[in-house]
Amino acid sequence: MSATGNRKFRWLPLAVFGAIAALLAAGVWMSRDPDRDALPSPLIGRPAPQFELPVLHEPDRLLGSEQLLGAPYVLNVWGSWCPGCREEHGVLTRFAEARRVRVIGYNWKDERADALRWLEQFGNPYWAVLVDYEGHGAIEWGIYGAPETFLVDAAGIVRWKHVGPMTDDDIREGLVPALEALQTPGARE
Structure with missing residues:
Protein backbone atom coordinates (compact mmCIF):
# COMPACT_ATOMS: atom_id res chain seq x y z
CA MET A 1 0.00 0.00 0.00
CA SER A 2 1.23 3.50 -0.71
CA ALA A 3 2.13 6.09 1.96
CA THR A 4 -1.11 7.93 1.18
CA GLY A 5 -3.14 4.76 1.81
CA ASN A 6 -1.44 4.18 5.20
CA ARG A 7 -2.32 7.69 6.36
CA LYS A 8 -5.96 7.15 5.45
CA PHE A 9 -6.28 4.18 7.84
CA ARG A 10 -3.95 5.43 10.57
CA TRP A 11 -6.91 6.71 12.65
CA LEU A 12 -9.04 3.59 12.14
CA PRO A 13 -7.94 1.80 15.38
CA LEU A 14 -8.59 4.96 17.38
CA ALA A 15 -12.02 5.39 15.78
CA VAL A 16 -12.93 1.76 16.52
CA PHE A 17 -11.77 2.15 20.13
CA GLY A 18 -13.80 5.37 20.48
CA ALA A 19 -16.94 3.70 19.10
CA ILE A 20 -16.60 0.75 21.49
CA ALA A 21 -16.00 3.08 24.45
CA ALA A 22 -19.08 5.13 23.50
CA LEU A 23 -21.23 1.99 23.30
CA LEU A 24 -20.00 0.78 26.68
CA ALA A 25 -20.63 4.19 28.26
CA ALA A 26 -24.14 4.29 26.78
CA GLY A 27 -24.84 0.81 28.16
CA VAL A 28 -23.69 1.77 31.63
CA TRP A 29 -25.68 5.00 31.56
CA MET A 30 -28.86 3.26 30.36
CA SER A 31 -28.56 0.51 32.98
CA ARG A 32 -28.36 2.94 35.91
CA ASP A 33 -31.03 2.22 38.49
CA PRO A 34 -31.98 5.12 40.74
CA ASP A 35 -33.09 2.60 43.38
CA ARG A 36 -29.87 0.59 43.31
CA ASP A 37 -29.58 0.80 47.10
CA ALA A 38 -33.11 -0.50 47.58
CA LEU A 39 -32.09 -4.06 46.83
CA PRO A 40 -34.90 -6.56 46.96
CA SER A 41 -34.79 -8.76 50.01
CA PRO A 42 -36.41 -12.16 50.37
CA LEU A 43 -37.30 -11.06 53.91
CA ILE A 44 -39.72 -8.31 52.84
CA GLY A 45 -43.19 -9.38 53.92
CA ARG A 46 -41.82 -12.28 55.97
CA PRO A 47 -41.03 -12.72 59.65
CA ALA A 48 -37.72 -11.27 60.75
CA PRO A 49 -35.14 -13.88 61.73
CA GLN A 50 -35.27 -14.99 65.33
CA PHE A 51 -32.31 -13.77 67.35
Whole structure:
Protein backbone atom coordinates (compact mmCIF):
# COMPACT_ATOMS: atom_id res chain seq x y z
CA MET A 1 0.00 0.00 0.00
CA SER A 2 1.23 3.50 -0.71
CA ALA A 3 2.13 6.09 1.96
CA THR A 4 -1.11 7.93 1.18
CA GLY A 5 -3.14 4.76 1.81
CA ASN A 6 -1.44 4.18 5.20
CA ARG A 7 -2.32 7.69 6.36
CA LYS A 8 -5.96 7.15 5.45
CA PHE A 9 -6.28 4.18 7.84
CA ARG A 10 -3.95 5.43 10.57
CA TRP A 11 -6.91 6.71 12.65
CA LEU A 12 -9.04 3.59 12.14
CA PRO A 13 -7.94 1.80 15.38
CA LEU A 14 -8.59 4.96 17.38
CA ALA A 15 -12.02 5.39 15.78
CA VAL A 16 -12.93 1.76 16.52
CA PHE A 17 -11.77 2.15 20.13
CA GLY A 18 -13.80 5.37 20.48
CA ALA A 19 -16.94 3.70 19.10
CA ILE A 20 -16.60 0.75 21.49
CA ALA A 21 -16.00 3.08 24.45
CA ALA A 22 -19.08 5.13 23.50
CA LEU A 23 -21.23 1.99 23.30
CA LEU A 24 -20.00 0.78 26.68
CA ALA A 25 -20.63 4.19 28.26
CA ALA A 26 -24.14 4.29 26.78
CA GLY A 27 -24.84 0.81 28.16
CA VAL A 28 -23.69 1.77 31.63
CA TRP A 29 -25.68 5.00 31.56
CA MET A 30 -28.86 3.26 30.36
CA SER A 31 -28.56 0.51 32.98
CA ARG A 32 -28.36 2.94 35.91
CA ASP A 33 -31.03 2.22 38.49
CA PRO A 34 -31.98 5.12 40.74
CA ASP A 35 -33.09 2.60 43.38
CA ARG A 36 -29.87 0.59 43.31
CA ASP A 37 -29.58 0.80 47.10
CA ALA A 38 -33.11 -0.50 47.58
CA LEU A 39 -32.09 -4.06 46.83
CA PRO A 40 -34.90 -6.56 46.96
CA SER A 41 -34.79 -8.76 50.01
CA PRO A 42 -36.41 -12.16 50.37
CA LEU A 43 -37.30 -11.06 53.91
CA ILE A 44 -39.72 -8.31 52.84
CA GLY A 45 -43.19 -9.38 53.92
CA ARG A 46 -41.82 -12.28 55.97
CA PRO A 47 -41.03 -12.72 59.65
CA ALA A 48 -37.72 -11.27 60.75
CA PRO A 49 -35.14 -13.88 61.73
CA GLN A 50 -35.27 -14.99 65.33
CA PHE A 51 -32.31 -13.77 67.35
CA GLU A 52 -31.03 -13.29 70.85
CA LEU A 53 -27.85 -11.23 71.07
CA PRO A 54 -25.85 -9.50 73.79
CA VAL A 55 -26.41 -5.79 74.39
CA LEU A 56 -23.27 -3.71 73.80
CA HIS A 57 -23.56 -1.61 76.95
CA GLU A 58 -24.66 -4.57 79.11
CA PRO A 59 -22.77 -7.61 77.77
CA ASP A 60 -24.39 -10.00 80.27
CA ARG A 61 -27.89 -9.03 79.06
CA LEU A 62 -29.43 -10.65 75.99
CA LEU A 63 -32.08 -8.95 73.86
CA GLY A 64 -34.07 -10.98 71.39
CA SER A 65 -36.61 -10.65 68.63
CA GLU A 66 -39.41 -11.87 70.92
CA GLN A 67 -38.80 -8.95 73.29
CA LEU A 68 -39.07 -6.45 70.42
CA LEU A 69 -42.55 -7.59 69.34
CA GLY A 70 -45.45 -5.24 69.96
CA ALA A 71 -44.01 -2.09 68.39
CA PRO A 72 -42.17 -1.48 65.12
CA TYR A 73 -38.42 -0.96 65.10
CA VAL A 74 -35.66 0.04 62.73
CA LEU A 75 -32.64 -2.27 62.76
CA ASN A 76 -29.48 -0.50 61.61
CA VAL A 77 -26.42 -2.65 60.87
CA TRP A 78 -23.18 -0.79 61.54
CA GLY A 79 -19.56 -1.17 62.57
CA SER A 80 -16.86 1.19 63.76
CA TRP A 81 -14.75 -0.01 60.81
CA CYS A 82 -17.41 1.04 58.28
CA PRO A 83 -16.89 4.35 56.39
CA GLY A 84 -20.51 4.34 55.13
CA CYS A 85 -21.75 4.02 58.72
CA ARG A 86 -19.90 7.19 59.65
CA GLU A 87 -21.39 8.88 56.56
CA GLU A 88 -24.99 8.03 57.55
CA HIS A 89 -24.61 8.49 61.30
CA GLY A 90 -25.78 12.11 61.42
CA VAL A 91 -28.81 11.29 59.26
CA LEU A 92 -29.71 8.33 61.48
CA THR A 93 -29.20 10.42 64.62
CA ARG A 94 -31.61 13.12 63.40
CA PHE A 95 -34.18 10.45 62.53
CA ALA A 96 -33.81 8.75 65.94
CA GLU A 97 -34.19 12.07 67.78
CA ALA A 98 -37.73 12.36 66.35
CA ARG A 99 -38.61 9.22 68.40
CA ARG A 100 -41.13 7.96 65.83
CA VAL A 101 -39.88 4.41 66.23
CA ARG A 102 -37.25 2.51 68.21
CA VAL A 103 -33.91 2.44 66.40
CA ILE A 104 -31.94 -0.68 67.26
CA GLY A 105 -28.24 -0.79 66.46
CA TYR A 106 -26.83 -4.06 65.16
CA ASN A 107 -23.08 -3.84 65.69
CA TRP A 108 -21.61 -6.31 63.24
CA LYS A 109 -18.18 -7.95 63.32
CA ASP A 110 -16.71 -5.31 65.57
CA GLU A 111 -14.57 -5.21 68.69
CA ARG A 112 -16.55 -4.13 71.76
CA ALA A 113 -14.03 -1.42 72.76
CA ASP A 114 -14.01 -0.01 69.22
CA ALA A 115 -17.82 0.12 69.09
CA LEU A 116 -18.08 1.82 72.48
CA ARG A 117 -15.40 4.36 71.53
CA TRP A 118 -17.15 5.07 68.20
CA LEU A 119 -20.51 5.73 69.90
CA GLU A 120 -18.82 7.91 72.50
CA GLN A 121 -17.17 9.95 69.76
CA PHE A 122 -20.14 10.29 67.36
CA GLY A 123 -23.12 9.87 69.69
CA ASN A 124 -25.50 7.02 70.34
CA PRO A 125 -28.84 7.33 68.51
CA TYR A 126 -29.89 3.77 69.38
CA TRP A 127 -32.55 2.57 71.79
CA ALA A 128 -30.34 -0.51 72.24
CA VAL A 129 -27.24 -1.84 70.50
CA LEU A 130 -27.02 -5.56 69.81
CA VAL A 131 -23.66 -7.14 69.06
CA ASP A 132 -22.90 -9.89 66.58
CA TYR A 133 -19.15 -10.30 67.01
CA GLU A 134 -18.79 -13.29 64.71
CA GLY A 135 -21.48 -12.30 62.19
CA HIS A 136 -23.44 -15.55 62.51
CA GLY A 137 -26.81 -13.86 63.13
CA ALA A 138 -26.31 -11.56 60.15
CA ILE A 139 -26.44 -14.55 57.82
CA GLU A 140 -30.12 -15.08 58.67
CA TRP A 141 -30.85 -11.44 57.84
CA GLY A 142 -29.05 -11.72 54.50
CA ILE A 143 -26.61 -9.01 55.57
CA TYR A 144 -23.57 -8.84 53.36
CA GLY A 145 -22.23 -5.40 54.24
CA ALA A 146 -22.70 -2.40 56.42
CA PRO A 147 -24.60 -0.24 56.66
CA GLU A 148 -27.91 -1.94 56.04
CA THR A 149 -31.21 -0.87 57.54
CA PHE A 150 -34.48 -2.78 58.04
CA LEU A 151 -37.94 -1.73 59.20
CA VAL A 152 -39.71 -4.45 61.18
CA ASP A 153 -43.38 -4.06 62.11
CA ALA A 154 -44.99 -4.74 65.51
CA ALA A 155 -45.73 -8.34 64.52
CA GLY A 156 -42.09 -8.96 63.60
CA ILE A 157 -42.54 -8.78 59.81
CA VAL A 158 -39.80 -7.12 57.74
CA ARG A 159 -41.43 -4.29 55.76
CA TRP A 160 -38.53 -2.31 54.27
CA LYS A 161 -34.81 -2.60 53.64
CA HIS A 162 -32.10 -0.18 52.56
CA VAL A 163 -28.54 -1.12 51.63
CA GLY A 164 -25.79 1.46 51.98
CA PRO A 165 -25.56 4.77 53.81
CA MET A 166 -28.95 6.38 54.26
CA THR A 167 -29.48 9.98 53.29
CA ASP A 168 -32.18 12.40 54.38
CA ASP A 169 -33.89 11.64 51.05
CA ASP A 170 -33.81 7.89 51.74
CA ILE A 171 -35.49 8.46 55.07
CA ARG A 172 -38.02 10.96 53.70
CA GLU A 173 -38.88 8.97 50.56
CA GLY A 174 -38.39 5.38 51.78
CA LEU A 175 -38.35 4.80 55.51
CA VAL A 176 -40.96 7.36 56.58
CA PRO A 177 -43.59 6.23 54.01
CA ALA A 178 -42.96 2.59 55.00
CA LEU A 179 -43.38 3.53 58.66
CA GLU A 180 -46.54 5.55 57.91
CA ALA A 181 -47.97 2.56 56.03
CA LEU A 182 -47.69 0.57 59.26
CA GLN A 183 -49.79 3.17 61.03
CA THR A 184 -52.54 3.27 58.39
CA PRO A 185 -55.43 0.95 59.34
CA GLY A 186 -55.84 -1.79 56.77
CA ALA A 187 -52.59 -0.91 55.01
CA ARG A 188 -50.95 -4.20 56.03
CA GLU A 189 -52.44 -7.65 56.17
